[in-house]
Amino acid sequence: MRSSAYERASVWDVVSPAGPSRLAGVGMAGFRDGGAASAGQRVIPHPSVMLAVDFGSGSPVVADAAGRRQRGSVAAGPGMGFGGSVWVRGENIECLQVRLSPLITRTVLGVSPADLDGVVALDDVWGREAARIRERLSEASSWEERFALTEALLERRCGAQALVDPEVAWAWRRIVGSRGIVRVEGLASEVGWSRKRLWFRFRSQVGLPPKRAAQLVRFDRAVHRLVAGEGTAQVAAEGGYADQFHLHRDVMAFAGVTPSVVAREPWLAVDDVAWPDHTR
Structure with a gap:
């Protein structure tokens, strides 16, 4: 049963929004490390574009098989972690993770999923806006406030023009x-x-x-x-x-x-x- 599987992963505190996002193709969740990430967690490939915005006292480190490392907030294209090649390590991690449909990625990020070669720093994609959202998430008093802040940011970044055939x-x-x-x-x-x-x-x-x-x-x-x-x-x-x-x-x-x-x-x-x- 799913409940027994969740018990094996209870070292992560997980929070999801009260309802679905107003934006089609967007999912959000909050994660707080309870000790799991210090030993390292394998990233399992998923058919979405992933954003992870960290705001806790510790910064996650994402490493791939080639030895490349990204610390802190990151973005990655669909299928990240192919072959078990990507791991996340760190302590005292708090982050808000966003899953984006590839169909809306370019409107939200300003780059195509094909431009996300491996794992890239979110600062390289969003510039100063990445630092601003991290600061606002750290100052928020609840997860619901963090979800609302992130959704508002995503809405502002979404353009009216369809960028996918x-x-x-x-x-x-x-x-x-x-x-x-x-x-x-x-x-x-x-x-x-x-x-x-x-x-x-x-x-x-x-x-x-x-x-x-x-x-x-x-x-x-x-x-x-x-x-x-x-x-x-x-x-x-x-x-x-x-x-x-x-x-x-x-x-x-x-x-x-x-x-x-x-x-x-x-x-x-x-x-x-x-x-x-x-x-x-």
């Missing part, structure tokens, strides 16, 4: 709506584009090529079923995988660990608490 948006929603179980080869003909054009436009606007996006969405659904206690045979059969070996191979590729290990990851265990809307 309708065909790309349709293909992304088709992938998400099918939980990654879709014939990617047929998407181009469904939108009336050539496969080459769809691949190029989708990759430049979403940050991943269509096939990888479908694999990531399917993986995300599968690992959340695993952490909820479902067996690998059932998850594989109902999740669009040819067999258990296919599921094992994809989990190893995305998370860097076996299905049984990934099912015990603390951050996955709290996702239903932190992200009840699962907005993409």
